[in-house]
Amino acid sequence: MSGLTEKKCVPCEGGIDPLSPAQAEGLMKQLQPEWTLSADAKSLHREWKFRNFYHTMSFVNAVAHIANAEDHHPDIECGWGYCRLKYSTHAINGLSENDFICAAKIDGIPKQ
C-alpha cells in the first residue's frame, strides 16, 4: 500500500513551489511503473488500454470520481479502448504532491 493513498489533496491556488525533478523522481517510486514524468518534470502521464468502450468509460468515470473527491483534476483523453491521463498542478505550472496522491489513488482502481 502506498502512503500517498492515505493522504488527501490540499487545495492549491498557487503560492507554493512546484516539486523539483528530484522530489518528483522520489515520489514516482510510490506509483505503478507505467507512469512517466515529462522531460521537464512538470507533468505526470499514463496510458491504459481496455477491451471495449464500456470498460474504458467505466475507468474514466472512476477517475472522475477521484478527481471530484480530491478537487484535483487531470487532463483526460479517451476513446475506444484507451485512456490517457496527464496530471499537473495548473496553479503552479508544475507538479505538486496532489498529482501523486491522485495518481496513487488511480493505481488502486481495479483493472477490468
Ligand SMILES: C[C@H](O)[C@H](O)[C@H]1CNC2=NC(N)=NC(=O)C2=N1
Ligand atoms: C481550489 C482548488 O483546489 C483549485 O481550483 C484546483 C482545482 N483542480 C485543479 N486541478 C489541477 N490539476 N490543478 C489545479 O491547479 C487545480 N486547482
